Amino acid sequence: xxxxxxxxxxxxxxxxxxxxxxxxxxxxxxxxxxxxxxxxxxxxxxxxxxxxxxxxxxxxxxxxxxxxxxxxxxxxxxxxxxxxxxxxxxxxxxxxxxxxxxxxxxxxxxxxxxxxxxxxx
Numbered sequence: 001x002x003x004x005x006x007x008x009x010x011x012x013x014x015x016x017x018x019x020x021x022x023x024x025x026x027x028x029x030x031x032x033x034x035x036x037x038x039x040x041x042x043x044x045x046x047x048x049x050x051x052x053x054x055x056x057x058x059x060x061x062x063x064x065x066x067x068x069x070x071x072x073x074x075x076x077x078x079x080x081x082x083x084x085x086x087x088x089x090x091x092x093x094x095x096x097x098x099x100x101x102x103x104x105x106x107x108x109x110x111x112x113x114x115x116x117x118x119x120x121x
Contacts, residue, residue, distance in 0.1 A: 005052055
């Protein structure tokens with residue numbers, strides 16, 4: 001949870017505590033409308049503190065989910081690139097007349113296994 005979220009929760013709870021004390025004092029002096037109003041606002045402040053905690057928790061979960069999706073996408077792109085490169089290499093290897101020609105870029109040929117019919121070096 002971020003410092004901002006904790007500070008907001010602390011402010012909500014401090015305000016709720018002070019208003020709770022005010023509600024108790026007003027009720028003790030038989031000023032019921034003010035006691036009732038202070039009690040309602042106290043409940044709203046506690047609700048605000050709970051919502052701030054839920055919001056912070058949800059934001060952290062969302063951040064973690066986005067990071068995981070980013071990692072998965074990067075792995076998928078990497079795997080796709082490797083697959084594409086591997087397919088190209090296999091295509092070139094299968095198109096070559098022999099392994100020696102493929103390894104040397106066509107400069108040398110293995111006369112024992114080469115499928116090329118023209119003169120070998």
